[in-house]
Amino acid sequence: MKIRIDEAVWAALRDQLFTRRDVETAGLLLVEPVQISDGHLGIVREALAIPQSAYAIRRQDQLSIDPVALNRLTRPARDRKWGVFTIHTHPGATEAWFSQADNLGDSRLMPSLACRMPHAPHGSLVVVDNGDVVARSFQDGALFDATLHVIGKTINSTRTKTTVGEPWFSRQALALGSYGQAHLRRLRVAIIGLGGVGSLVNMQLAHLGVGELLLIDSDIVEVSNVSRIVGATQQDVSAPKVAVAARYAQAVGFSRVEALAQDIGPDVERLLAGCDVVISCVDRQAPRALLNRIAYQYLVPVIDLGTAFRVNASGVICGDAGRVVVTGPGRPCLSCWGHIDADALRVEALNAEDRKVLEREGYIDGATVAQPSVMAFNTVVAGAGVVELMRLTTGFAGAQSPPLRLAVSFSEGTVKRNSLARSSQCRICGQGKCDNRDQIRRVSTG
Numbered sequence: 001m002k003i004r005i006d007e008a009v010w011a012a013l014r015d016q017l018f019t020r021r022d023v024e025t026a027g028l029l030l031v032e033p034v035q036i037s038d039g040h041l042g043i044v045r046e047a048l049a050i051p052q053s054a055y056a057i058r059r060q061d062q063l064s065i066d067p068v069a070l071n072r073l074t075r076p077a078r079d080r081k082w083g084v085f086t087i088h089t090h091p092g093a094t095e096a097w098f099s100q101a102d103n104l105g106d107s108r109l110m111p112s113l114a115c116r117m118p119h120a121p122h123g124s125l126v127v128v129d130n131g132d133v134v135a136r137s138f139q140d141g142a143l144f145d146a147t148l149h150v151i152g153k154t155i156n157s158t159r160t161k162t163t164v165g166e167p168w169f170s171r172q173a174l175a176l177g178s179y180g181q182a183h184l185r186r187l188r189v190a191i192i193g194l195g196g197v198g199s200l201v202n203m204q205l206a207h208l209g210v211g212e213l214l215l216i217d218s219d220i221v222e223v224s225n226v227s228r229i230v231g232a233t234q235q236d237v238s239a240p241k242v243a244v245a246a247r248y249a250q251a252v253g254f255s256r257v258e259a260l261a262q263d264i265g266p267d268v269e270r271l272l273a274g275c276d277v278v279i280s281c282v283d284r285q286a287p288r289a290l291l292n293r294i295a296y297q298y299l300v301p302v303i304d305l306g307t308a309f310r311v312n313a314s315g316v317i318c319g320d321a322g323r324v325v326v327t328g329p330g331r332p333c334l335s336c337w338g339h340i341d342a343d344a345l346r347v348e349a350l351n352a353e354d355r356k357v358l359e360r361e362g363y364i365d366g367a368t369v370a371q372p373s374v375m376a377f378n379t380v381v382a383g384a385g386v387v388e389l390m391r392l393t394t395g396f397a398g399a400q401s402p403p404l405r406l407a408v409s410f411s412e413g414t415v416k417r418n419s420l421a422r423s424s425q426c427r428i429c430g431q432g433k434c435d436n437r438d439q440i441r442r443v444s445t446g
Helices: 007-017 067-080 102-114 167-186 196-208 242-254 266-273 285-297 344-350 352-360 377-396
Strands: 004-005 028-036 038-047 055-058 063-064 085-088 120-126 133-139 142-153 155-157 188-192 211-214 256-260 277-280 300-313 317-327 407-408 416-420
Touching: 004 007, 004 028, 004 063, 004 133, 007 028, 007 085, 007 142, 028 155, 028 266, 038 067, 038 133, 038 155, 038 188, 067 085, 085 102, 102 120, 120 377, 155 167, 155 416, 167 377, 188 196, 196 211, 196 242, 196 377, 211 242, 242 256, 266 285, 266 317, 266 352, 277 285, 277 377, 285 317, 285 407, 300 377, 377 407
Parallel strands: 004 038, 004 142, 085 120, 188 211, 188 277, 211 256, 277 300
Antiparallel strands: 028 038, 028 085, 055 063, 120 133, 133 142, 142 155, 300 317, 317 407, 407 416
């Protein structure tokens, strides 16, 4: 089972758990369960340290929580049908592990939680001062290994072990490190939109050795696509774009590939929730708005890529721009950046007949006009997006101060880092940008 937590929430909780190092300290994670294709995903919605008044026993090598206090603290999870994961420290330890006392305590507590809250998995974690964490979940009467994924500036997965180096990636490992390469091999990445930019992203991730690729696009290859879709040939005209992308990635042979020739919508949300990263290469507002929400609802970083050109009446390019925007916990969303256009969303929702009427009346301008696209320009944006994916997942460089948005000018030959003032007012990402402790439930220390 994967358990995801916002990096800011995790940092604030750890600060509380390690205020004392002479005794064990406990906390609770209240976790919303999400059913995904390969099991359960848990999203931490509340985190809290146990107040002193709630301990029945608290020593350097043992603790126990008063049952009445525990019932009170876990009631929000029971009311919302969430799971409860206990977490406690092992003072002085350098590696996290479950002791015999932990096993005995869980053998009593987990069945009790499952009886009172049967709608979600429960579990426990141990954390030590150096950041090492071990986790497990209790489901159907048995304990299973779990992993904690801390999502923020990077994606930090606990217990990601390095493996015997594969010769295919020996040069990459020199740059990314053995841990970074191992993390890439375990990633599940979704690419939405397999046109000019998306096909280039697919090519790079396939060669990087990303473990699983989920490819989604409902469009077919048109004649004008062949010059800018990697892997497409003249014989592929009228074939699904995802089929061309899947064929390329499968031929490279490093990744497990799943291809869906359909639009994204509520029916594929859970598939995307189960991914570690989503790369958006769409040119419409509706899927971009959906992916923007998913980034914060399920704590899945979304990397939004795009190119845009302005052409004058003579057909000459008079303006150009490429962008890479990384969204997710702790970052401004696409709406804050101005990349979600309410008017464009309204236009996309119209049927073809209504759209034509508004175009004739002059209320819509250029909604169905083909936009310029050149593979060389797309390559720059796709490469920059994949670099940000590597920064997120391997921390190879600049992980402490990652760019929020990159703006590319092809004509000027420049790439600029953009910043945006934080605001807690946005309904999509505001909670993710507020003070760290605002997401830690306040509990009286008695």
